[in-house]
Amino acid sequence: MATVIHGIKNCDTMKKAFAWLAEHGIEHEVYDYKKQGVTPEMLGRWCDALGWEKLLNRAGTTFRKLPDDLKAGLDRDRAIALMVDSPSMIKRPVLERDGVLLLGFKPEQYEAFFQA
Template sequence: MVILYGIKNCDSVKKARVWLTENNVQFKFHDFRSDGLTESIIDNWLKRTEWELLLNRRGLTWRNLDASVKETINHANVIDVLLEHPTLIKRPVLNYEEIVTIGFNSDIYEGIFN
């Protein structure tokens, strides 16, 4: 099953949802805000991608994050930080079988589904 994680009003998430729909890919959308996140979901992603790729360092949440947290974030504590600040996660996160992709890229989606 394809699961697309994100926030419904995020532009990249909207583009990914449109692409999946237009390409007849059945998927479940999991909204961080309304559906929440668990340690096991993030841990599953971290088994398939680097934690640094999950961090959205361009967003308002990152800019407003305490400097001490920014300086000390690492593989050991990243799950706790992301659970506390889910909007730090770069969106969307697409999970399909053993594949996890971060951010929307139509070429990557094309390679996965077509």
Template sequence: MTFTIYGIPNCGSVKKARAWFEEQGRDYTFHDFKKQGLDAATVDTWLRRVDWSVLVNRKGTTWRQLDAATQAGVHDAASARALMLAHPSVVKRPVVVKGQAVVVGVNPEAWSSVK
């Protein structure tokens, strides 16, 4: 089973992740949110393994462009799920998945520990 890296190709964090996997000689598949979208089943899987507050990037451009009411409406897993499906770019990147493991953000130590 190979890793899947979810993100957008021009994101600096995604570039770092892809470079690390290539340097380590680890196989991965890249899932581009912009071209391939993000489906509910994938988001639901992430939410079973990672807290919603980790998945929502409150520091990114997409979040800052949302109106205050939308931002305030994100207060639990269900509201975060709806936001991520409507605006995939609000997901903290990269999301790296292999089997049951889901690692959010640039974390080579965690990636190394996934077998």
């Protein structure tokens, strides 16, 4: 079963997820979307599975620094465009295993995800 963790390697939450995966002996690939990029198709699939409202990190500095006109009236397509232009706006990590996605990191959620 291939496990891929998508995010930004230097992110503190990503580091916690890496540590959890290592501690539990779960082999995984890392996809750093800040370095490797992210496509509208990838984000569209994630939005369909997770919801664009959850995927877009509105609490992050990158989003908060946007002009108000770009933040107003957001919808799925505009959110995807923002995330493609600035991958830092994507909540992380996005964990993928056998086509199933999990957003964010909480040890208890990872435990349940890998027991299923």
